[in-house]
Amino acid sequence: xxxxxxxxxxxxxxxxxxxxxxxxxxxxxxxxxxxxxxxxxxxxxxxxxxxxxxxxxxxxxxxxxxxxxxxxxxxxxxxxxxxxxxxxxxxxxxxxxxxxxxxxxxxxxxx
Amino acid sequence: xxxxxxxxxxxxxxxxxxxxxxxxxxxxxxxxxxxxxxxxxxxxxxxxxxxxxxxxxxxxxxxxxxxxxxxxxxxxxxxxxxxxxxxxxxxxxxxxxxxxxxxxxxxxxxxxxx
Numbered sequence: 464x465x466x467x468x469x470x471x472x473x474x475x476x477x478x479x480x481x482x483x484x485x486x487x488x489x490x491x492x493x494x495x496x497x498x499x500x501x502x503x504x505x506x507x508x509x510x511x512x513x514x515x516x517x518x519x520x521x522x523x524x525x526x527x528x529x530x531x532x533x534x535x536x537x538x539x540x541x542x543x544x545x546x547x548x549x550x551x552x553x554x555x556x557x558x559x560x561x562x563x564x565x566x567x568x569x570x571x572x573x574x
Numbered sequence: 575x576x577x578x579x580x581x582x583x584x585x586x587x588x589x590x591x592x593x594x595x596x597x598x599x600x601x602x603x604x605x606x607x608x609x610x611x612x613x614x615x616x617x618x619x620x621x622x623x624x625x626x627x628x629x630x631x632x633x634x635x636x637x638x639x640x641x642x643x644x645x646x647x648x649x650x651x652x653x654x655x656x657x658x659x660x661x662x663x664x665x666x667x668x669x670x671x672x673x674x675x676x677x678x679x680x681x682x683x684x685x686x687x688x
Contacts, residue, residue, distance in 0.1 A: 497676065506578075506664055506679035507617070552616050560630030562607065562677070564616035 465490040465557045467536075469565035476543055476572050484538040484568045486527075486553035496520075496529050496536040497554040499564070507552065510538075543572045576601070578667050578680035586686045587655050595650045595683045599667030605629075606648040607677065608640055609664040617664055623648055624670075652685075660687045 470485040488496060498510040498520070511520035513529035513536065520527050525540045538551060553565040579598045587593050599606050605624040609617035622630035623642035642648045646667075652659055662684050666677035 499679075506681045507666075508679065509676045512676060554616075557619075560622050560624075561619045561632060562622075563619070564609075566616045567614075 464559075464561075464563070465494060465555050466563055467553045467555055467565040469551075469553050469568050472567070473569040473571060476570070478545055478572055478574050479542045480572075482538070482540040482543045482547075482570070484551055484553075484570070486536045486538065486565060488534050488536060488553075488555055490534075490555060491558075493529075493531060494556045496527070498525070498527055498536070498538050499552045499554055501550045501552065501567070503549070510551070543570070545572045545574055548572050578665055578678050580663075580665050580680040580683050582683060583681070584684045584686075586688060588688055589655055589657060591655050592651065592653050593655060593685060595652075595663050595665075595685070596647065597650070597665030597667075597680060598647045599665075600678055603667035603669055603678070604646055605668045605670060606642055606646065607666045607668075608648070608650045609666065610634075610659075611662040611664055611682070613661070620650070655687045657687050660685060 467488045495514045497512045499507040500510045501507045511522040513520040516531040518529045527538045550567045552567045557563040581596045607622040608620040611617045619632040621640045626642045637653045640650045662682040664682045665680045668677045
């Protein structure tokens, strides 16, 4: 079935630093790809998505490009803020109407 | 507009007991999915219901069951609780099935089994 592999965390950055969280996928065909974010003590929120190869999803300064050549969907942000501290999950649909989440990457941004 | 709501927020049960968790989707959403999130891990898919029918089931034992009601709300039931069932249980709703569109998550129910 479909799956994703995320970079191990935790990641600690200073405010205004550049962020990259790696995500690679294994899939049949070209399913939509998603990044979800979970702030402390909350449920998950959709951060961005891309529905086909070469699409770029973007939201709140975050971006991710669906690259079929490298089977990747890396999350990037040019200048992180303390409020970006959260756990980030890469995700994609799986067979049997399932939805598969990666293990998550914890980000802490320090002032 | 109200988001996805879940009840209760927290729950403490003893091994062997039964638990029922409840979820109300966003108005107009016909699909509800349930996930188990163990501390430090990503959510694991348990069930998806669409238009009151089970449309997907993850790799969980038969102790886990669910149903969706005519108003699209849903219940997740877990029988014969084990210590390993301690987790955050998340409900998500969407317009279409979980594999077809983005999902909106509730805040979760924190279940502790002692």
